[in-house]
Amino acid sequence: MPEAAGARVVTGEEPGSFARSVLARRHPALIRQVRDAFPYPPERQRALDALLEETQHGVIAPLLPGAHDGERWAVWGAPHVGRSWFDVPFLWAESYFYRRLLEAVGYFRPGPWQGIDPFAPFKRAELGGAAVAEELAALDDVAALPLEARDQAVLGGALWGNRADLGFRISAGQPREATDPGDPGTRVVADDSAPFWRHLAESAPTTVHLLADNAGRELIPDLILLDHLLRTGRAGKAVLHVKPYPYFVSDATTSDVVDCLRRITDAPGRAGRIGARLWDALTGGRLTVRTHPFSCAPLPYADMPADLRADLSAAAVTVSKGDLNYRRLVGDRRWPGTAGFAERTAAFPGPLLALRTLKSDVAVGIEASTLDALEGSGEAWRTSGTYAVIQFRP
Numbered sequence: 001m002p003e004a005a006g007a008r009v010v011t012g013e014e015p016g017s018f019a020r021s022v023l024a025r026r027h028p029a030l031i032r033q034v035r036d037a038f039p040y041p042p043e044r045q046r047a048l049d050a051l052l053e054e055t056q057h058g059v060i061a062p063l064l065p066g067a068h069d070g071e072r073w074a075v076w077g078a079p080h081v082g083r084s085w086f087d088v089p090f091l092w093a094e095s096y097f098y099r100r101l102l103e104a105v106g107y108f109r110p111g112p113w114q115g116i117d118p119f120a121p122f123k124r125a126e127l128g129g130a131a132v133a134e135e136l137a138a139l140d141d142v143a144a145l146p147l148e149a150r151d152q153a154v155l156g157g158a159l160w161g162n163r164a165d166l167g168f169r170i171s172a173g174q175p176r177e178a179t180d181p182g183d184p185g186t187r188v189v190a191d192d193s194a195p196f197w198r199h200l201a202e203s204a205p206t207t208v209h210l211l212a213d214n215a216g217r218e219l220i221p222d223l224i225l226l227d228h229l230l231r232t233g234r235a236g237k238a239v240l241h242v243k244p245y246p247y248f249v250s251d252a253t254t255s256d257v258v259d260c261l262r263r264i265t266d267a268p269g270r271a272g273r274i275g276a277r278l279w280d281a282l283t284g285g286r287l288t289v290r291t292h293p294f295s296c297a298p299l300p301y302a303d304m305p306a307d308l309r310a311d312l313s314a315a316a317v318t319v320s321k322g323d324l325n326y327r328r329l330v331g332d333r334r335w336p337g338t339a340g341f342a343e344r345t346a347a348f349p350g351p352l353l354a355l356r357t358l359k360s361d362v363a364v365g366i367e368a369s370t371l372d373a374l375e376g377s378g379e380a381w382r383t384s385g386t387y388a389v390i391q392f393r394p
């Protein structure tokens with residue numbers, strides 16, 4: 001990889017950088033929100049306070065002895081433990097932060113707080129909100145469209161669903177809506193949707209994998225996309241990869257899949273029918289949910305273990321959702337924006353589609369003229385969540 005030598009790994013060292021703002025502002029705000037959202041006993045509160053102090057002023061500590069995944073994290077953390085959270089790779093720091101937050105709230109420890117998702121109140125509020133109801137109702141109109149327009153509608157739904165990310169909206173202690181993106185069509189800065197649909201038309205209807213990102217307003221359109229691919233015969237089977245435990249605030253776990261499915265199934269009109277089909281697909285084995293531990297690993301996809309690699313190698317396509325998955329696909333480095341998507345993702349097995357709204361510094365596969373226009377716009381286009389890419393390579 002000739003560019004790797006010249007592309008710096010993203011860390012929080014640089015004052016004013018996006019990564020630094022996440023570590024210095026979002027993470028403390030999130031700790032406070034979680035602390036306020038539950039009646040945690042004093043020892044859990046103290047653990048959360050200690051984590052806050054450590055992340056801002058201390059050095060990275062290892063997991064407590066006896067952690068079920070202690071050995072794995074000891075290997076992954078060996079180069080970083082004992083250093084400032086701001087000085088280590090941002091991808092690793094964010095991933096480990098969520099693991100430590102779960103430790104602080106007693107998520108894995110036998111006892112009353114075991115298995116209690118600290119982000120559940122935020123996810124639940126979103127799922128019960130008006131936006132989800134409106135989005136489900138809009139499916140009635142999509143049903144009337146010709147196939148090609150329906151293809152674009154469900155793909156666009158899954159793409160822009162990625163804007164609805166609760167972690168992204170935590171700023172200075174307050175969840176906030178991202179700025180209105182304006183006309184989403186003009187905000188897709190790399191669009192390989194045509195070759196993607198051609199590829200599916202030319203492939204035998206084998207298995208489609210989807211690496212899910214956020215629950216709620218993102219997972220619902222993801223499920224609708226999978227239903228569309230199954231129903232139109234582009235996929236014979238589908239596999240939905242979700243996180244084995246709560247992660248990056250709103251990342252989907254199996255219980256979020258169930259909550260979303262219930263929400264879709266309970267909706268009137270076409271949404272309810274899609275929900276019933278998805279339920280049948282799950283119970284009948286056409287749609288499978290996977291929770292591979294690597295889904296929460298602080299590593300690029302190039303380092304995926306052999307079993308996951310074998311699984312994805314057999315896919316007609318893997319659809320990768322969201323910003324974090326994108327960083328893990330291309331490597332969390334300051335690549336030139338024009339670096340090739342196919343080249344950067346060469347180590348990923350099988351055909352790949354990335355659907356991502358841009359919420360961090362990493363971007364590749366953008367035409368030089370588009371990149372110039374974006375750089376000249378004065379906008380925080382890499383991090384605002386208002387621009388997106390649909391990038392495909394066979």
Ligand SMILES: O=P(O)(O)OC[C@H]1O[C@](O)(CO)[C@@H](O)[C@@H]1O
Nearest residue numbers: 165167168322323324325359360
């Ligand atoms: O939910 P997504 O799209 O993966 O976004 C996660 C992104 O949010 C951040 O954690 C910051 O809020 C980024 O650093 C990260 O890549």
